[in-house]
Amino acid sequence: MFLLRGLKSSIIIAPWRSAVRTLKVAVVGAGGGIGQPLSLLIRRCPGVDELALHDLSETKGIAADLSHVSQRGKVVGFTGEEGLEPALTAADVVVVAAGMPRLPGMQRDDLMAANGRVAIKVATAVSKASPGALLAFITNPINMIVPTAAAVLKAHGNYDPRRLFGVTTLDVVRSKKFIGDSMNISPDEVTIPVIGGHAGITILPLISQCQPVFKGGSKETQSLTHRIQEAGTEVVNAKAGKGSATLSMAFAGAHFVGSLLRGLGGQEGVVECAFVASELTNAPFLVSPLELGRDGIQRYLPLPQMSDSEKGALEKLLPILRQNAEEGIQFAKNYLKEKSASPVPAALP
Incomplete structure (x- = not known):
């Protein structure tokens, strides 16, 4: 018999009884409609010693706001493309909520054109700043985003399938x-x-x-x-x-x-x-x-x-x-070819 344990709000809003090591969590897209409440809920997770918030727009106010929550640990805001790697440095978990939301009538390719680039930039930054992090994508379309990220991580020599997730909870x-x-x-x-x-x-x-x-x-x-x-x-x-x-x-x-x-x-x-x-x-x-x-x-x-x-x-x-995976991997290959004069590694998944 299959049992999906947990999934009760007590995991998020009540302290765990068992001790856990202190960890750093980075939220990419922390200023958005998902990112702000997500950051608040993660702020309440015991064991998080540092919560790093990143977005293209200003996050200092959000970080200051969340820093007043009566919880141990610090909250730091990072802004812009130049702030992405510093936000992710030494992170144990990187959760990505950045990107364009789905709108009525929007085709999957339109969404992927915008959000696929987000996945590539984050996967690249993780490879440089926190290669051991668990990387979890909320950004849609998940069926294509995760294969895209996998291809980028592999191109950078940092692909561990046990550390890459599409959040379907x-x-x-x-x-x-x-x-x-x-x-x-x-x-x-x-x-x-x-x-x-x-x-x-x-x-x-x-x-x-x-x-x-x-x-x-x-x-x-x-x-x-x-x-x-x-x-x-x-x-x-x-x-x-x-x-x-x-x-x-x-x-x-x-x-x-x-x-x-x-x-x-x-x-x-x-x-x-x-x-x-x-x-x-x-x-x-x-x-x-x-x-x-x-x-x-x-x-x-x-x-x-x-x-x-x-x-x-x-x-x-x-x-x-299978088709979604092929399209996601091809998206990554095309992007990497555009950005680099050197050949894309043949070992892409």
């Missing part, structure tokens, strides 16, 4: 909420793995593996699955073109960072789903359950059991993930 958060509401129970009582990718039909909540057992029929299961897959569009439409999911994403992102910190601190049994390099299927990157530890991914857990319909859905999404 919001899909789990939404699944727990929607299923909990449907079953008239607290979302905190729900555990469910969500595998695949982080867009549309690539998001695959395994409702057959939900605990407590979901007793709805196939029609209700299909309806819930569709809502989880299209929940991002639901928020984009509700905001009438003025943004995408920010607060719920900050909540989910802070939870994932909290889990990374618990793993770094030596806590055992920390399990999350995330988009990572994978050998579980024929897609090179996949959301799957992972056990986190001192080096990032401590153990790749096997895919949970699936119903026949879920197996069919997985087969349909894998070609999309």
